Amino acid sequence: MASRNWIPIRAAQGAHSRQAHADLPEGTYEREVSKEGFFGPASFLHHKHPPTGWVKFEGPLRPRAFDLARLNAAEPSPWAAGKVLFNAAVEIRFWKLASAMPNLARNADGDQLLFVHEGEGELFCDYGRLAYRPGDYLYLPRGTMWGLKPSTPNAILMIQATNSHFGLPDKGLLGGHALFDPAMLETPVMDAAFRAHQDEPGEFTVEIKKQDEVSRVTYPYNPLDAVGWHGDLAPVRLNVTDLRPVMSHRYHLPPSVHSTFVADRFVVCTFTPRPFETDPGALKVPFFHNNDDYDEVLFYHAGDFFSRDHIEAGMMTFHPSGFTHGPHPKALKNMLKQPKPATDEYAVMVDARDPLDVGEAAASVENPGYVDSWKGA
Structure with a gap:
């Protein structure tokens, strides 16, 4: 009989932080590999380079972006x-x-x-x-x-x-x-x-x-x-505007904490303005991650989308499971500066447990260059 229990592993190697998303080893970039949309077991790898620093991305699996505002x-x-x-x-x-x-x-x-x-x-x-x-x-x-x-x-x-x-x-x-x-x-x-x-x-x-x-x-x-x-x-x-987001000044919380509605095999989350983390060791942008059990969709409603460059209201990004994604290079650079006191964004996220197909409407307004927007990271 199949078991739903996870293999109980507790181990560590090399230079690593004790607390996820905080106090990273100097000069490293953290990548979370997690199960069940941040609710299951996870590991945190520390890399010398940003995990999205690719120079070429080939094949059907890729990050995609659609300008839905152009569906006139x-x-x-x-x-x-x-x-x-x-x-x-x-x-x-x-x-x-x-x-x-x-x-x-x-x-x-x-x-x-x-x-x-x-x-x-x-x-x-x-x-x-x-x-x-x-x-x-x-x-x-x-x-x-x-x-x-x-x-x-x-x-x-x-x-x-x-x-x-x-x-x-x-x-x-x-x-x-x-x-x-x-x-x-x-x-x-x-x-x-x-x-x-x-x-x-x-x-x-x-x-x-x-x-x-x-x-x-x-x-x-x-x-x-x-x-x-x-x-x-x-x-x-x-x-x-009725939502009062959960936040922590010492720890960057995962997207799942912003869940608004749940259904069978997918969840709807809402990102609203919230204070940035103030602890000097805490990450202040979304962390690099492999959420390999879910396809991630983000619709940008209003505001300044601090973790994404060249994204405007009415656009949608689609990150199918299977590869690492995270903040754009501009967001990483801004993290090293004195950040604003709070985010200024409204966005709707859909996390789907099963692979999503792209409809004709989205394909007609796709930005094929989105996959290259991480270059230089």
Whole structure:
């Protein structure tokens, strides 16, 4: 019978630090090799040169970057938005919406998470109305009927938990109110604006996505006609400014500490402004690492992305498992200087347990030179 236990190794060789990510041997660069997305066993190697100092990178495995802001075509339906990255457990699309959706949408393939990158508007759904703005996560349980009415053009990152659902991470010793209090989760309201929307005349079509195919059901009335609801399942809204990140002034924490939502075989994390480490021996930039059990995806929402050079809002990087990655040379140089008191960035990370495929939409806006951006490190 297979065992889930790890081989119990405790060993060390040569010049090494006693504490991970701090007090490195002089002139060395630390690389973490870890299992289970920083939750499992790990080793920390100390190198003479930055582990990303390659001069050539050949073959299908490589770091990739996509400028999703260049996907200019606005689509009236979320299911017409091009796929960016996907596998059997998660699907990521980037959707631009210029005006009110002509039809309602319903995802029968899994829970849906809409991250509002740009624009404002109103979400109308089975449960009522929610206003939204940039930086909002809109969680839609599987099967919810919904539609958006933008007041300004929208750009939305869509994350689907295929045949799964989204939950909150286990916050362990931090307690249930760390990162954000669940009381910050806002549910839709059945207010006057929602009732007015219910009374709009005409036929209403619902576009239902099932097994990645779209079926259409038309009603002679607005099917968002509920007059009330109760229970412990509903859409919610959470803004990135509501998050209070965990930090340590003496130790650079791994990305997993910023987990916001969890699903089967992937996790969604959020990076928000946080103070830099002040201990003189602590790393102040993300450490070089091999997270070989997960593919890592990072969508850059707003701010100054201190660990990446030539990356702007609306871009996405994709680091499939299998090679070392870490900060760009510019970030390493800045680490040696007096750093700013805090980071100034908002970004959404998706860590997928299974290999991700690149969709046609992402391939059309790829920056092929991204793999060379570490040269000189």
